[in-house]
Amino acid sequence: MRRSLTVRAEPTILHLDLDAFYAAVEQRDKPSLRGKPVVVGGTGGRGVVATASYEARAFGVGSAMSTAEARRRCPNAAFLGGRFDAYREASAAVMRALREVSPVVEPLSLDEAYVDLEAADLPDRSVASVSALARTLRARVAEVTGGLTASVGIGTSKLVAKIASDLDKPDGLVVVPPGLERDVLRPMQVVVIPGVGPATAERLRRAGVHTVEDLEQLSEEELVSLLGRAHGSGLHAMARAEDPRPVEHTREAKSVSVEDTYDTDHVDPRLISALLDRQSAKVTERLRKARLSGRTVSIKVRLHDFSTVSRSATLAGPSDDGRVIARVARQLLRELDTSAGVRLLGVGVSGLADWIQEDLFADEEQPPVVVDPDTQAALDAASRGRGWWPGMDVEHDEHGRGWVWGAGRGVVTVRFETATTGPGRVLSLKADDPALRAHVRPPPEDPPEDPPEDPVDAAADVTDG
Known part of the structure; x- marks a missing residue:
């Protein structure tokens, strides 16, 4: 088969996606929740699910579902608010591990990144070689994060690498050999192609297009007529696994x-x-x-x-x-x-x-x-019995560290355990107990650069990656 000039000849783009990231961090840090359904997101009646553990997904709970519906489907799950300090800390450790492999890393979010293996130290860039590197990398991610798993896809383009990382979740590895990209894409629903959202998918459905193979059958002229010049031409190339986008090592906007x-x-x-x-x-x-x-x-x-x-x-x-x-x-x-x-x-x-x-x-x-730039104000408020939320890290002068299971009517229920202690006991305390306070995580090993003096003046323009 003729190889396109717009994609690489070797599988040198790696996509890593941490599995059920927020929920996995919660299970890591809360031993009593390991192996049990966990839902992270808004915990009240108007909340929305951000991430569900695989145990909760078995009950049909998924991202963007209302918390109320998630509770109906899985009433025994632990419903927790987000702890972004913990997520950022784990993410930073993963990104450092990726940069040990290659200096060219493009983070997409806290739990997802592309890595350019052309800049990696490899004996060659064969399927066997990149597969061995990926296995080592996944083990390294588990090591630096305390046991989190990641799914990895490798291919000749960003499109193929990202799709491959979803094929064997969780804790999977899929390498798509050069020349087999179209065979992998053809059976898939057309929504796997970047840029095919609900509106585009509906227009394609009306044209009889459901799978990538259906999309491949349309000429560029037909797609341009249906979707416009830029969008139509782009989808015509993507349907043929032609994705020239490079891995971009960009400075993170502050x-x-x-x-x-x-x-x-x-x-x-x-x-x-x-x-x-x-x-x-x-x-x-x-x-x-x-x-x-x-x-x-x-x-x-x-x-x-x-x-x-x-x-x-x-x-x-x-x-x-x-x-x-x-x-x-x-x-x-x-x-x-x-x-x-x-x-x-x-x-x-x-x-x-x-x-x-x-x-x-x-x-x-x-x-x-x-309304206070210093987050200490929020912590002070919590220590006076306000601001407790499920999943929040706390510590008690007598009982040590733990996390909030629930709060209300002047009482806060805490399970006293950490990632290294094993499952701990549950105690109900007065919400204004002066010995109970929010636990402040230590600063990261590699702190970010100092913020600009004026975040408005020094703002960086944010563009698509």
Whole structure:
């Protein structure tokens, strides 16, 4: 078969996907939950599932399902909120392990990345050689994360590598030899192709296209007529396993922001608020395009006398919700006296994380914002009996470390155990017990670079990878 010039001749693109990542971290750190169904996400009636363990998936629980439906399907599961500090720590260890293999690593999220094996130290790039490397890498990931598993796919392109990593989950390894890419793709539903979302899939269905093989039968002209020049041409190539996208070693964005300078000073508070809302919407659009969310919302205001002030607030959890970002921005603006005029206005979001909508981890009845840049305020509030949520790390002066099983009516129930202790006992304590407090995880082994002094000014533009 003739090899396309737009893909590699050897299987040198690796895609790694950590299995049920959030739930797996919870099971690792909570011995009593190992081998049992775990659901991570919003724990209230309006919550949404972010990740379900494989034990919970056996009951039909899946990502983006409402928590209420998940509880109906699997009432005995442990329903936990997200612990992003723990997830980021595990993710950082995995990314370091990937960079031990190759200097060219493209993270897609906390639990997913591409690796360019052309830059790896290999005796050759045969199927046998890259397979051996992948087996060593999976063992290394388990070692550095305390037992987490990863599924790996390797192929001649990003498309094939990513699809291959899904073929043998969990803890699997699939290498697609050069020349067999189309054989692998043809039986699959067309939605496996990047860019085929619900709307495109419906248009293709109406044209009689259900599988990649069906898509392959259409000419480029037919697809362009159906979907437009760029989209149609792209799908025509993807259906033939032609994906020239390189693995891109990009610097991670520290913040996403929008700011505008005005020709005349604005004094109308309603107008200023509306401008802030519009900027918040633009920031949200960039976050979602990059599949990111952030914990800290900042505003920057340059007043009539050219003085510049900034304010920021830390959310209870990462968010890409424009309504939340706008609400916090307006709240911060109310702290400033803008009656003499505003000549520059900016909104930014920092503390970026893997893209998870806030409603996956926070419920409406919980306070959405801690208006204090220092997260210690949130920890102080928790120690006074407020802010307890299922899955939260805590410690007690007498009983040691554990995690919150549930809370309500002035009582917090804690299971005292850690990843290394084995299953622990459960105690119910007063929510305002002065000996009980949130547990602060130690800083990571390789801390991130210092954040810019002004996260709005120093924001990096976020683009698709």
